[in-house]
Amino acid sequence: MNWFLIMAYILSVTSFLCLVRIVSGPTHFDRLIGLNLMVTNITVIIVIMAVHYNYLVYLDVALVYAILGYVSVIAIAKYLTGRELHR
Amino acid sequence: MPLLGVRLNRGLNRGKLKMINDVFLIMLIVTALLAIEMKDLLNSVIILAAFSLVLTFLFFNLHALDLAMAEAAIGAGVSTVLFVVAISKTRRREN
Numbered sequence: 001m002n003w004f005l006i007m008a009y010i011l012s013v014t015s016f017l018c019l020v021r022i023v024s025g026p027t028h029f030d031r032l033i034g035l036n037l038m039v040t041n042i043t044v045i046i047v048i049m050a051v052h053y054n055y056l057v058y059l060d061v062a063l064v065y066a067i068l069g070y071v072s073v074i075a076i077a078k079y080l081t082g083r084e085l086h087r
Numbered sequence: 088m089p090l091l092g093v094r095l096n097r098g099l100n101r102g103k104l105k106m107i108n109d110v111f112l113i114m115l116i117v118t119a120l121l122a123i124e125m126k127d128l129l130n131s132v133i134i135l136a137a138f139s140l141v142l143t144f145l146f147f148n149l150h151a152l153d154l155a156m157a158e159a160a161i162g163a164g165v166s167t168v169l170f171v172v173a174i175s176k177t178r179r180r181e182n
Contacts, residue, residue: 012107019114022137023121031133038137039163042144045107061147065159072136072167076129079171 004052008045015041032076039069108148115141128179132170139163 018041021034043062050058118138125131139162146155 008107012110016110016114019117019137022134023117028129028133031130035133035136035140038140042140045144046147057152058147061143061152061155061159064156065143065163068160068164071164072171075168075171076133079129079175 002052004048008048008052011041011045011048015045028076028080032073032080036070036073039065039073043069108145111141111145111148115145126180128174129171132167132174135170136163136167139166 015038018034018038022031022038025031025034043066046058046062046065050056050062115138118134118141122131122134122138125134139158143155143158143162146152146158
C-alpha cells in the first residue's frame with residue numbers, strides 16, 4: 001500500500017461525497033457542480049492508476065474523458081440560462 | 088477448477104482495487120434507481136450522466152479499456168446533449 005493507492009481511495013471517498021451532493025442538491029446548480037467535480041475526481045483516479053501500474057494505455061481513457069467530460073455540463077448550463085441550445 | 092476447459096477463478100477476478108470496486112458498484116445502483124425516480128427530468132439527466140461516469144470507471148477497473156473509452160464518448164458527449172435537446176423541445180416536468 002503506497003501513496004498512490006491511498007490517494008486513489010481518498011479520491012473515491014470524495015467522489016462518493018460528490019454523489020451525495022448530486023442526489024440531495026436543493027437546486028440544479030449544486031447537482032451540476034457536483035457532476036463536474038466528480039468528472040475531475042475520476043479522471044485523476046485513472047491518471048493515478050496509470051502512474052502506479054506504469055501502463056501507458058490507461059492515459060488514453062483519461063484523455064478521452066477529459067476532452068469529452070465538459071460537453072454535458074456546458075449543455076445543461078446553457079439549457080438553464082433559458083436560451084436555445086444551438087445559439 | 089476447470090469447467091468446460093475454462094478456469095473459473097479467472098472470471099472471478101474483480102479488478103485491481105477491490106474496495107474502490109465495491110464503492111462504485113453501490114454508487115451505480117443508487118444512481119440507476121434515482122434516475123428513474125426523479126420527478127424533474129433535468130435532475131434525471133444529470134444523475135444519468137453520473138451513472139455513465141461511474142460505469143466508465145467500473146469498465147476501466149475491470150480491464151475493459153476500449154469499452155470504457157466508448158462509454159465515455161457516448162455517455163458524456165452524445166447521450167446527455169441529446170436528452171437535454173429533447174427536454175428543451177418538450178415538457179420538463181413529469182406528471
